[in-house]
Amino acid sequence: FPSSYPLPKFCVSSYFSHTLLLTDFPETVQTHKPHFVALHCQEVGGKNYEASMAHVDCFVKELLSSEALKEYSRARVYLDENYKCQESFTALGSFYFIHDSLKSIQQFDFKAKKFRKVVGRETCTETLEHTPMLEKEKFPQDYFPEVRTRRTVDSFDLVNIHLFHDASNIVACEKSPSVYSGTRQKALGYVLDRITDQRHERLPFFLFGDFNFRLDAKQVIESFCSTATVQTVRAADTNEVDKLIFRETENDRKVVLQLEKKLFNYVNQDVFRENNGTSLLEFDREPSVFKDRLSELEISFPPSYPYSEDSSQGKEYMNTRCPAWCDRIVMCPSARDLVLKPENEEKSVVYDNIGPNVCMGDHKVTTASTHKTRIELPCV
Template sequence: MDGHVCVMLVTSNVGSAFEEPDDVQQIWLCELLEAVRQGNPHFLAVHLQELGGKHYESTMKNVQSLVRSITNSDVLKNYDRMLVLLDENMKNKETFTALGSLYFIHKSFKDIQLWSFTKQMFEPISGKTVVGGSLSGSEAHQKVKFPADFFPEFRWSRKGFLNTKWNMCGRVVNLVNVHLFHDASNLRALEQSPSPYCLNRRRAMEHVMKLVTREDGSQPVSTFYFGDFNFRLDLQNVVKSLCGDMSPQWSKKSGGEVYQAVYRREGENSDTVLTIAEKLFQYKNSSEFLINSGEKFLEFDVESQYFKDLHELDLTFPPSYPYSEDSHEGTDLLTTRCPAWCDRVLFNNQAKQDLSFASHCNKLEYGMIGRNVCTGDHKPIFMQFVLPRNAGQSNGGNSTRTAHSAGDQQPAYLTLMLVAIACSAVLLATMFPSL
């Protein structure tokens, strides 16, 4: 493996792809497989959200077919081990997250093991395993759905996280599939900065990080969170940027409730610049969000900055949401929401240290899949990097080694004590050679 391991992480909200299994889904599949072919990683992780589609009651049956199309593809024929976790039991409302995590290991990559959350130990991975239903048949994951009363003011569903832990060449790595809450109403998001939805997502992500970190104990673990975070731009300040000092014209229902805000230029050539409703964000020049990959709007992308212990590579691709679901309109934006970088890859401090090798080797890439074609309302996002072999954190060949065993290393105070005793013995021997 030329002294390093190539890792590729992909995240994709596939909700709308399942609405058109013979059209949009096939385009999505081709784009994914082509990205994998070009990347040619030793280890591939694909995190899916909204598995089965937005109307999963009728389209969940298509999940297995899509998975077979991926696993049986020629691109993956040299990947002799795989783990596929599909949370697809929609009848179990208390635990259903509609998350899917797919992992593929190239036949040339031998130094890898998978953590058993039940046995609390790493074990060799072999064969091709697919676990569906509620995932009760797997010991290799940590799944949490946000409880129904987590946010009492709102009604949420199918949101949570799915974590797996790996030992890659002696380096312990968490791969966390995350799906956070969306903005239910553009008007509500417009009321304050940060919006109430932003604050809810912050609380939810802190909850995820706390649970994942608690599972790790004290040992340093590289953790990658990749999924649909639903991070949105600071809408109140985006509108100020787009509309300047224009005053909105508020439309209200008979009961006084606002249902629409319209921003118009004043004067003889008065025209509508922006219209906002609960599920409407209609901007006159929506292509501005795609010019130079949306660089103009990066200053309003602030949600990830709330997490001081998380990092991200520079965003050099346009917003990943919301795109047209028409298979012939790959670059057109929907007028439902303000465009945003919802789908991303974040990582903790330990992972940042580990990525320094890839950065030094210039083998670190963060980008978008299917940029010019229709992949549904979300674009898949990927991150690819290399890790050095023989990290030395743990013995990848020992299946009984735990992720945080206190007995694996001597405590620091014991080491210092032994050194002090040894030094004292040398000093006494020098002073009293006859002893």
């Protein structure tokens, strides 16, 4: 690209359900009209892979044939569908759409170590390990997977990631930070080291997917239940803590919070929606460990998880976990510089989630899009 080439409008999103893929996602594309779209999915095929994976190919065909994408004649779709090989199965899906107005777009061949021109639409499934156009890696047992592709809209890496969840609310609130937070920190550090190692030229990168970042449960509970008394219920057979019940000291000892392994039933769910729940960002501490390596736009949208899976309750959270901003779009400092140059208008970049009134599974979709941005690019 020549110097001062205008950076195309682009949109990156993470975690899409079938409903959103075929309705809200095309609508979002039509609204923003991006030149380049990157869509990262986790748990492709749903939680029951064996029963649902057979439908994924149909979803992809419907998506590619949608009216909103007719001007995106170049596309790359990478789906890890090989659930029978658990040693390498990641359940990740990465979709990339390039508008016809963009010329000479190239993608990096990790095997040949050079860029290749992107032509037509291609879908790759199951054999991702043998695809030279991406790097796929499943972490050891205590990690979760990641997939990387590299493109030249400007030259940058796009990384799809899915980190470890909180298996038990009881365990999560035992200490601050939680043991689960430590596991995610270790895994994310591993990914960052891999992205920035010496195997390939180091480029700006965008990292987006389900990080499973959670609020500091111990600190949240202490804030919510500062004047409450706690009743501990133990399992009869193991004597392990089975339930924590927090009651007001007055007001007929009303239950404020009931906590179990997969229950987080707080009396006032509105706190997670008022002012988009941003008063709780002080407890969103997991990303701060990487503040020197990762950057994120300002969060001004509600926690992305766990929403009700009842189709009539698109705005409601489930009482299974403490709501948190699990689905994120982060970038290295040089990638941030690409989209937030001082001369650009602040409103040219939007960081939000979509489908606030739509049931799309237990996650809402996090998106970032840029408009009217110009950057200096070296010749390629």
